[in-house]
Amino acid sequence: MAKAVVIGAGAVGVATAMYLQREGWTVTVVDREEPGLKGASYGNAGLIATHIVEPIALRSILPKLPRMLLDQTAPLAIRWWYLPTLMPWLVRLLRATAPAEVERISAALGSQLAHADAAYRVLIEDAEAEALIKRKGIMVVYPDRAYLDENAGYQLDLRRRNGVPFEILGDNALRSVLPALSRDYGVGVLFTTASHTVDPYLLVSALARRFAARGGVFYRTHATGFSAQGDKVTAVRTEAGDVPCDLVVVAAGIWSRPLARQLGSSVPLDTERGYHVMLEEPGIALDLPAIVGDVRFSITPMAKGIRLGGTIEFAGIDPPPNPRRHEALLGHARRVFPGLMTAKQTRWMGHRPSLPDSMPVIGPSPHYANAWFGFGHGHLGLTSAAITGRTITDMVAGRRPPFDPTPFRVDRF
Ligand SMILES: Cc1cc2nc3c(=O)[nH]c(=O)nc-3n(C[C@H](O)[C@H](O)[C@H](O)COP(=O)(O)OP(=O)(O)OC[C@H]3O[C@@H](n4cnc5c(N)ncnc54)[C@H](O)[C@@H]3O)c2cc1C
Structure with a gap:
């Protein structure tokens, strides 16, 4: 049987491995850690956010850039010494804020996200993981209607035009859904x-278990490169030897980024470092996730408590987390949900793998046929x-x- 190797056992790698397996491939997933544990898939906010079709930066971000360089607790921060490295990425990000680009990107992401839920349902049913998914919607809250219209009017219009359904709730209706929310x-x-x-970790684990039960293999090692003959990758090189393949997915x-480069594709992939605080005994009732629209963080009810998530920090992969950003997240959350208890907490930081046009790379290598x-x-x-x-x-x-x-191809850069 034809052999596929998937490098990476995060949400994307495991879901891809499952789909390939369903197609009849014999699949090996290579990761240096157990599925879902090492990467961003472990600690994200858990939102299946099919409504976010617009790029991360709209034009309104531009006047805020100088503050981001100075205030390391702002929702979006750049460590000044990382600025030269980030500059080419930032220039592309700014290009993506042009109105025509925003429309194009939103249409592309909207067309993709419209199928995200259906694609998940197949895997979740297969893995009997329905209990890990709650279909209650996601609420985004704003101080008042004037704030919403001024700061999120265009965003809502983009979402509506790209087929995203939503309801606007006034004060009483909002409070009946989120009783712990500040006035x-x-x-x-x-x-x-x-x-x-x-x-999210249990979700990836559940999918991984079903994949393994069907004969899928997890190979716990670090992938270092590829062996190729002509335009065919013949094996994935790892620290534990070569894994032969007829197909490889990065x-x-x-x-x-370095793996794609070895396959001849240079991509401006950078990390948007994100933080979470998990509150084991939060002391408030929360029935569905909320995103706080003015200070940009999320609060998600999870199996083991409530997770605060968010903030964007540009500082590269290696530096340790900045504890002030965790504190800032907690400060915002205590203000927006006054009854929140934060004594029992764990903290985490992870790397959003981000391209400056806010779209992933999905598709074939232009240089290697498999x-x-x-x-x-x-x-x-x-x-x-x-x-x-x-x-x-x-x-x-x-x-x-x-x-x-087509808009997701690797050679768009
Ligand atoms: C704070 C925060 C909140 C977020 N909230 C949400 C949210 O609510 N909803 C949402 O949709 N997204 C959210 N995201 C983004 C989301 O978590 C990521 O986009 C997603 O997890 C990326 O998945 P991935 O499988 O591509 O990568 P990862 O989960 O990072 O997995 C990559 C895997 O590849 C392995 N690997 C890397 N290099 C090698 C190698 N050379 N050899 C072997 N293995 C290797 C790593 O060990 C890792 O396991 C959030 C991110 C953060 C940081």
């Missing part, structure tokens, strides 16, 4: 078709893991995927 917030937008998982999150890419999912890798796996598998099988994958 400073009087309007909410409920994205009815979005959902969340009560534990799905190694933020660590995909090499494929699935990385760069930024803020939405949990959300779009399954549709990425399905799309790659469709293309490998010569089928047309459910949306046009």
Whole structure:
């Protein structure tokens, strides 16, 4: 039977491995850690955020850039010494804020995300993991209607035009859904078709267990490169020897950049470092996830408590987390949910694998006939893991995927 090797056992790698396996491939997943444990897939906010179709930066970000360089507790921060390294990425990000680009990117992401839930359902049913998914929508809260119209009007319009359903809730309706919310917030937008998982790590683990039960192999080692003959990759080189393959998929999150480069594709992949604080005894009731629209953090009810997630920090892969950013997250959360108890907590930082146009790379290598890419999912890798796996598998099988994958190709840079 034909052998596929997937590099990376995060949400994207495991979902891709499952789809390839369903197609009849014998699949080995190479990761130096157990599935879902090492990367961003472990500690994300758990939002299956099918409503976020727009790029991360809209034009309104530009006046805020100087503050980001100075205030290391702002929702978006750049450590000044990282600025020269980040500059080419930032220039591309700014280009993506042009109105025509925003429209193009939103249409592409919207067409992809419209199929994200259906692609997940296939895997979740297969893994009997329904209990890990809650389909209650996601609420975004704002101080008042004027704030919403001024700061998120265009964003909502983009979402509506790209087929995202939502309801706007006034003060009373909002409070009946989120009783612990501060009186400073009087309007909410409920994205009815979005959902969340009560534990992203357990979700990846459940999918991984089903994959393994069907004969899939996890090979616990570090992939270092490739062996090739002509335009065919013949093996993935690892610290524990070569793994022969007829097909390879690079799905190694933020660590995909050097692997893609070895396959001749240079990608401007950088890390948007994100933070979470897990509160084991939060002391408030929370029935569905909320995103706080003005200070930009999320609060998600999970199996083992409540998870605060968010903040974007540009500082590269290696530096340790900045504890002030965890503190800032906690400070915002205590203000927005005054009854929140934060004594019992654990803290985490991870790497969103982000491309400056906010779109992942999904598709074939232009240089190797049997090499494929699935990385760069930024803020939405949990959300779009399954549709990425399905799309790659469709293309490998010569089928047309459910949306046009052309805008996601690797050689767009
Ligand atoms: C704070 C925070 C909150 C977030 N919230 C959300 C959210 O609510 N919803 C959402 O959709 N997304 C969210 N995201 C983004 C999401 O977590 C990521 O986009 C997603 O997890 C990326 O998945 P991945 O499988 O591509 O990468 P990862 O989960 O990072 O996995 C990559 C894997 O590749 C392995 N690997 C790397 N290099 C090698 C190598 N050379 N050899 C072997 N193995 C290798 C790593 O060990 C790792 O296991 C959030 C991210 C953060 C940081």
